[in-house]
Amino acid sequence: MEIVLPLLIGLLIGGGVYLLLARALIRMIVGVSMITYGVNLSILMAGNGFATNSPPLLDLPGPYNDPLPMALILTAIVIGFGTTALLLVVAIKAFQVTNTDHVQELAEAPDPVLPPIGGFADPEQPSVSPEAGEPGDMTDDDEAGERSRELDPGNIDWSRE
Amino acid sequence: MNLLTFVVLLPLIGGALLLLIPKQRGRFLVAALSSAATLAISIVIAREVMAKGAVAAQMAGWEAPFGITLIADGLSALMLVLSGVMGLLTVFFVDATLHAGPRRGYGSLLSRARELFGAQALFQFLFAGVNLSFVTGDVFNLYVAFELMLIASYGLLLLGGELPQLREGLKYVVINLVSSALFVAGAGLVYGLFGTLNMADIAMRAQLHGPDARITAVVMLLALVFATKTALFPFGFWLPNSYPVPMSAASAFFAAMLTKVGAYTLIRLFTLMFPEEVMIQQILLGLAGVTVLVAALGAVARHRWRHITSFINVASIAVVVAGVFSGTLAGRTASVYYLINSVLVIFALFLIAALAERLSGQNTLKQGHLALYPWMGVGYFIVMIAVAGLPPTSGFIGKFAVASALLGASGWVSAAAATAVILSGIVLVYAGVQVWVGYFWGDPGKLRRLELPRPMVLITTVAVGLVALLPLISGPVFELAGQIAQQLDGNEAYIQAVFPDGNPTLGGE
Numbered sequence: 001m002e003i004v005l006p007l008l009i010g011l012l013i014g015g016g017v018y019l020l021l022a023r024a025l026i027r028m029i030v031g032v033s034m035i036t037y038g039v040n041l042s043i044l045m046a047g048n049g050f051a052t053n054s055p056p057l058l059d060l061p062g063p064y065n066d067p068l069p070m071a072l073i074l075t076a077i078v079i080g081f082g083t084t085a086l087l088l089v090v091a092i093k094a095f096q097v098t099n100t101d102h103v104q105e106l107a108e109a110p111d112p113v114l115p116p117i118g119g120f121a122d123p124e125q126p127s128v129s130p131e132a133g134e135p136g137d138m139t140d141d142d143e144a145g146e147r148s149r150e151l152d153p154g155n156i157d158w159s160r161e
Numbered sequence: 162m163n164l165l166t167f168v169v170l171l172p173l174i175g176g177a178l179l180l181l182i183p184k185q186r187g188r189f190l191v192a193a194l195s196s197a198a199t200l201a202i203s204i205v206i207a208r209e210v211m212a213k214g215a216v217a218a219q220m221a222g223w224e225a226p227f228g229i230t231l232i233a234d235g236l237s238a239l240m241l242v243l244s245g246v247m248g249l250l251t252v253f254f255v256d257a258t259l260h261a262g263p264r265r266g267y268g269s270l271l272s273r274a275r276e277l278f279g280a281q282a283l284f285q286f287l288f289a290g291v292n293l294s295f296v297t298g299d300v301f302n303l304y305v306a307f308e309l310m311l312i313a314s315y316g317l318l319l320l321g322g323e324l325p326q327l328r329e330g331l332k333y334v335v336i337n338l339v340s341s342a343l344f345v346a347g348a349g350l351v352y353g354l355f356g357t358l359n360m361a362d363i364a365m366r367a368q369l370h371g372p373d374a375r376i377t378a379v380v381m382l383l384a385l386v387f388a389t390k391t392a393l394f395p396f397g398f399w400l401p402n403s404y405p406v407p408m409s410a411a412s413a414f415f416a417a418m419l420t421k422v423g424a425y426t427l428i429r430l431f432t433l434m435f436p437e438e439v440m441i442q443q444i445l446l447g448l449a450g451v452t453v454l455v456a457a458l459g460a461v462a463r464h465r466w467r468h469i470t471s472f473i474n475v476a477s478i479a480v481v482v483a484g485v486f487s488g489t490l491a492g493r494t495a496s497v498y499y500l501i502n503s504v505l506v507i508f509a510l511f512l513i514a515a516l517a518e519r520l521s522g523q524n525t526l527k528q529g530h531l532a533l534y535p536w537m538g539v540g541y542f543i544v545m546i547a548v549a550g551l552p553p554t555s556g557f558i559g560k561f562a563v564a565s566a567l568l569g570a571s572g573w574v575s576a577a578a579a580t581a582v583i584l585s586g587i588v589l590v591y592a593g594v595q596v597w598v599g600y601f602w603g604d605p606g607k608l609r610r611l612e613l614p615r616p617m618v619l620i621t622t623v624a625v626g627l628v629a630l631l632p633l634i635s636g637p638v639f640e641l642a643g644q645i646a647q648q649l650d651g652n653e654a655y656i657q658a659v660f661p662d663g664n665p666t667l668g669g670e
Contacts, residue, residue: 042346076345079308
């Protein structure tokens with residue numbers, strides 16, 4: 001029975017690494033989650049594994065199971081859950097902006113257009129193409145509106161090399 | 162009530178409050194207040210540490226090693242104060258970037274959007290994570306601190322959702338998730354080996370246990386994780402492209418403090434917990450030497466402001482790591498001094514980059530700014546010679562001390578690392594000269610002088626002023642660094658503070 005857990009850990013981490021090297025973003029995310037689960041199981045193993053002792057409650061007779069690895073795993077699961085959710089959101093946003101979830105294409109998506117010599121482009125909004133609007137035109141009042149229109153994927157220059 | 166909890170709690174509460182405040186002015190006031198209070202508490206802790214050697218707090222009264230211990234010794238206190246100062250400046254700088262840039266209504270739009278969507282709150286959470294990782298005395302708690310810090314940094318890195326941010330952000334998040342997974346695995350294995358997660362307890366047990374291949378394997382795993390966070394050579398590929406993408410204040414704080422957290426944990430791992438693992442320390446020393454050179458060459462190869470400064474940051478942190486792993490007291494002293502220098506210099510360099518980007522975009526290859534903005538040129542000159550390590554700056558003092566300590570240590574690896582540190586100085590001078598020629602020199606031509614937002618200039622001046630001040634007070638600072646390094650040797654004060662009555666779990670063994 002003790003051999004099952006190490007095998008499972010190996011399978012999860014091996015599969016996770018394989019998926020991490022895949023080309024699709026969603027596979028990468030699944031890979032990261034699998035690695036996290038493998039690691040959680042390995043913490044359990046590092047404690048006392050499949051020991052069938054009593055739960056650590058004071059009115060039960062010992063020997064007790066070690067509760068600390070479980071507490072650690074619980075913390076790690078919560079954190080892993082949050083970060084996986086974040087990663088999914090990033091992946092969706094990246095898909096919306098570039099229309100691809102292929103890692104290579106994403107990596108080759110063009111860098112922001114460098115401002116022309118002598119122009120006054122804003123470094124804080126690099127991916128807006130210079131044609132998107134003349135900088136001086138905006139009034140302070142409708143900045144937010146202007147900004148959201150500028151951020152619209154349709155207005156961004158996607159020309160690739 | 163112990164003050165150590167407050168350096169974590171205050172920014173956390175401040176960050177939560179910030180999410181509720183609708184007005185920008187109010188958010189700024191709360192953020193500034195929270196950061197100022199955190200800095201004040203850090204200074205009080207530092208004074209206490211200087212008097213006592215180390216202060217510890219046992220959470221919920223659970224005696225070590227059963228509960229979670231918070232502890233500050235000299236190094237922690239120094240890092241707390243540095244992070245407090247940088248945090249306060251960052252909060253002010255975020256506010257400063259909201260002012261309309263050289264052209265009305267253009268320079269600040271994205272900054273305002275980012276501020277509106279919680280940049281200040283994320284910064285407070287980031288400070289909480291950074292401070293917790295400096296004061297924690299527990300390996301798993303360190304992991305939690307890292308996650309707190311990293312989740313806030315993911316938010317800051319992605320805030321704005323520009324294409325480069327998404328692209329680099331994905332890499333950053335995935336790399337950090339994988340290295341965090343390895344960190345948890347390492348923490349679990351440490352628990353499996355020693356039955357404890359308290360750092361001081363681990364240190365005592367590892368010393369009693371003696372050399373063991375299993376310990377070496379676990380330490381190797383943890384060293385890999387921290388080397389990734391510190392961006393040492395083969396693991397640092399993610400950093401130089403990802404730090405330039407967020408808002409400029411975030412870039413500055415990331416570079417100034419986040420990489421230093423990695424260096425800090427490496428120092429703790431090898432001076433406190435596993436000082437006997439000499440082989441891994443030699444490997445890390447070699448990697449640090451390679452990193453210094455590669456990063457300096459990387460800075461030469463880039464031609465955008467923050468890409469150049471990110472590479473300079475990697476080169477700078479690797480010098481700190483090299484000093485620590487020289488294995489001598491002189492090396493550690495030099496390293497602590499260079500750490501202070503590195504934080505101040507890198508922060509100032511990123512702020513100058515922010516000003517330059519406001520004026521001309523990301524590109525440095527646009528000449529003639531010296532004639533229009535002479536004082537920016539002066540600031541850049543001061544910071545850049547400090548980066549390259551030329552006299553009379555603190556960079557020279559620090560690099561000289563690190564190199565001489567490395568040459569004094571035994572083994573060809575330290576000699577090679579010393580050579581790399583010295584050579585990198587020359588390469589960095591070349592990188593600096595490239596920026597100077599590309600951006601500052603030359604005929605302004607059609608460019609005309611623009612007014613930068615005053616607050617941005619003011620805060621950058623303060624940051625550069627700190628860099629310029631450091632060499633003038635180098636005597637006392639170096640003495641302080643010596644005391645801190647002395648503490649790291651053996652860590653009696655640290656262990657004494659965690660276990661005032663001796664380690665209760667070691668009695669029978």
